[in-house]
Amino acid sequence: SGAMASVFPMVSGANKIGVKLFFQKIPDLAVRYEEIEVALRKLASPNFIKFDYREGPREGAVWGAEYTPYLKMEFVQGVVLKDHVIRLSANHDAQGFHNLAEQWQKIALMMEREQIAHGDIQAENLMVEASGLIRLIDLDTMFVPSMRPRGLRCVAYGIPAWQHPQKELDESHFNERLDRFPVLAMYLCLLALSADPSLFNPQAVGENEILFTKDDLRDPHSSGMLRRLSGSSNIQIRRATEALVRAALGPYDDVPAFSGLADPDAEAKDALQELEGAIRSGDHRRVCGAWKPVLDSYVPAQSLRFQFDLAHKHAQKLQRFCQVAESGDDRKLAEVWLAAPNLEQCACSRSEQVAGGVSVAERGAQAVKRVKGMEAVRQAIEAADRRKKETGYYQGSEESAVVSAWGCPQYDLASSKTAKDALWRRVEEAEKRLSALREFELAVGTDDDEKITKAWQSAATFAPAFVHLKRAEDATARMKVLGHFLAQLRQDANDDQALWHIWSGRPDTGQCKPAARPVPQLGGMIPAQRAALAGRRV
Helix, strand or coil: CCCCEEEEEEEECCEEEEEEEECCCCCCHHHHHHHHHHHHHHHCCCCECCEEEECHHHHCEEECCEEECEEEEECCCEEEHHHHHHHHHHCCCHHHHHHHHHHHHHHHHHHHHHCCECCCCCCCCEEEECCCCEEECCCCCCECHHHHHHCCCCCCCCCCCCCCCCCCCCHHHCCCCCCHHHHHHHHHHHHHHHHCHHHCCCCCCCCCCCCCCHHHHHCHHHCHHHHHHHCCCCHHHHHHHHHHHHHHHCCHHHCCCCHHHHCCCHHHHHHHHHHHHHHHHCCHHHHHHHCCHHHCCCHHHHHHHHHHHHHHHHHHHHHHHHHHHHHCCHHHHHHHHHCCCCHHHCCHHHHCEECCCEEHHHHHHHHHHHHHHHHHHHHHHHHHHHHHHHHCCECHHHHHHHHHHHHCCCCCHHHCHHHHHHHHHHHHHHHHHHHHHHHHHHHHHHCCHHHHHHHHHHHCCEHHHHHHHHHHHHHHHHHHHHHHHHHHHHHCCCCHHHHHHHHHCCHHHHHCHHHHCCEHHHCCECHHHHHHHHHHHC
């Protein structure tokens, strides 16, 4: 009897069978056994017992007043593994243990290859026939690949002395990895006993245990048995012990596949597979992390050494780029980006972000464009300054070219600290000159000498303004006369002789708009009228 069912030996015709009655409800039992039966029939392994699942009023068995599901099973002529171990140990049968360990290794590799798991590996769930064949019984907890989309959970924790300390009864642990830890523990037990059958001490372990207790697995470093095995002269035993201790101390999901222990190159093969996947991804940082020390001496990996070395260079360049990106120096960024090796081939450059929330690839392309834009602005400035040197005046087309190159949306130089530090002062000067020209042209349009004279002061070094040179000179001359006239008024408003002398020096001053405006400081006097009065008086 077990926690959820009892098995009864029976005779059916000339055959002896086992009948397993379930007296505790197991979730989705019919679904589980349907999938298990299909998988095992396809596998056709002699290590699993044959069975026939029945349930319901028509086929189920009567248990008390209810119908209960049951299994009609092949009857195994043999003993449970624990009893077999007792007998072999008593006979000091090292070869018998060796045969068991070798057979268990094949069973473990077969189950791993087929991605199936028993779910409750322990000393009482394995039987050994007289021929030495190991048979797996009690398949209620078994996992087969077709169960994966069903969302099923573990139905039994198992014996603590055989299970990983972090095993949980949830959906995440119900998969093909279910047996990894107990399979390793069982292998180490049989392997160690094949070297020294006297290791088995029935007084030191429980009913379902062989060499290890649950305390050994929960605290491996305090386990006398595991310390003893880790010092074995047998390298296989040492490797298996190290693997079990490492698995017990680590997370449940990190328990390695048994094939890694059985195949000396398994770790290198797994590492090579990981490396190849990283190379296919184009993620050079992942490639760098995928080269494990075990690959250094693994011949099949040497053909990928060049790609690893290249990935390492990419990773170094990526790190350098990210460091420079912090400074915002577009020239240095463009230099790093354009240098070999080409970061555009690295997937990291498209996924990793730098300051500003843009990817490395986007920032690299942006820096290259900005450097190109800075060069265009620099060339425009050189051309403008060269014409200035030749003619003595700034030219409109050249100054406009400077501003246009700076403002090109493709370059986005206004967002570049590097461009601002190197070029903005000269670009700003060009903008001010163009703005002064626009103000001068607007002032000319108003025909207001005061505005024209003021605007001319800023536009006088700009060649395009010379189109209105005569107008500017006339306005400046008239405003000069008007200024002297107003100064004389403030000094002596009654000196008609002095006033007329000033005004008559430039008779057209009267055509100046400011001369016809009242001057608040002089009591609202209009300069042109006062000049005319002074002229009549003189």
